[in-house]
Amino acid sequence: MKLIAPDYYNSFSCIASACRHSCCVGWDIAVDEDTYEYYKTVGGALGEKLKKSISVTDEGACFAVDKNLRCPFLQADGLCEIICSLGEGALCNICADHPRFRNYFADRTEIGLGLSCEAAAKLILSKKEKTKLIVLEDDGVNEQADEEETALLKFTDNLFAIAQDREFTVEERTENLCDFCGFDLPDMSFAEWAEFYSLLERLDKEWEEKLELLKSTNHFFIEAEFQTAFEQLLVYFLYRHMPSALYDGDVVSKVGFAIISVKIIAAIFSQLECKSIDTLADLARMYSAEIEYSDENPERIFEII
Ligand code: SF4
Structure with missing residues (x-):
């Protein structure tokens, strides 16, 4: 199985506090089950805030955005309180993965960077050379x-x-x-x-x-x-x-x-x-x-x- 990506893929990095249209504003952010279970184990003030700030419906758990549609963990300095306190590994899947998208074939997964992220949009549109697809990973198993x-x-x-x-x-x-x-x-x-x-x-x-x-x-x-x-x-x-x-x-x-x-x-x-x-x-x-x-x-x- 191969992982294929446009050749600009590895040049991406999140600009975090410099981002003017943060992906932490304006969207419902779903929290996957494993992360939700982990958040329940976090203690102290952050643990309390996590409990209060996650709403659970039939569709699953998600961060309850505030009246300005901001994620409650997005600090005034533009940084994520969860990362600052617990490290990047504590992010739920959606936050850790954004702005990546994937398309699946039997022999490959094609991964890319979504344009809704301003850093990705700038990276993609600034590229002068023709974009090529490259193999990012190959486990050597030749599916067809x-x-x-x-x-x-x-x-x-x-x-x-x-x-x-x-x-x-x-x-x-x-x-x-x-x-x-x-x-x-x-x-x-x-x-x-x-x-x-x-x-x-x-x-x-x-x-x-x-x-x-x-x-x-x-x-x-x-x-x-x-x-x-x-x-x-x-x-x-x-x-x-x-x-x-x-x-x-x-x-x-x-x-x-x-x-x-x-x-x-x-x-x-x-x-x-x-x-x-x-x-x-x-x-x-x-x-x-x-x-x-x-x-x-x-x-x-x-x-x-
Ligand atoms: S939109 Fe992109 S650059 Fe902005 S915070 Fe999200 S991932 Fe980072």
């Missing part, structure tokens, strides 16, 4: 991918090659991807996409302002200095979402999702007054948190595509 998985992996390799073909602009590459897969995106203006996105599940009110910006353009154009960043974005969405075609047999909606995500981010970005890799990473982070990290939003976009 089944026929369907092998076909999907080969197909995705072709998509990466098209997405990274620097003979073309990223705008042209999105058309080449549609041609290669034999489909067209729905014939919708950005204003119509904005209407559609505004009906999706919402996390942050600021996203509404970005959708307003989307309504005021119908232009898909990426300036030369940001072409590589948008290539990285396109490859990220393909890498992350193509494997889910194994479950529904629908590759078109996954490729379409990658393309429309890039187009929407580019269209909003074109309307920003300040354009830099930092502002693009922040926009991509917000898109990812709103869309990819919702249980229902990706499915609704797959459906319309």
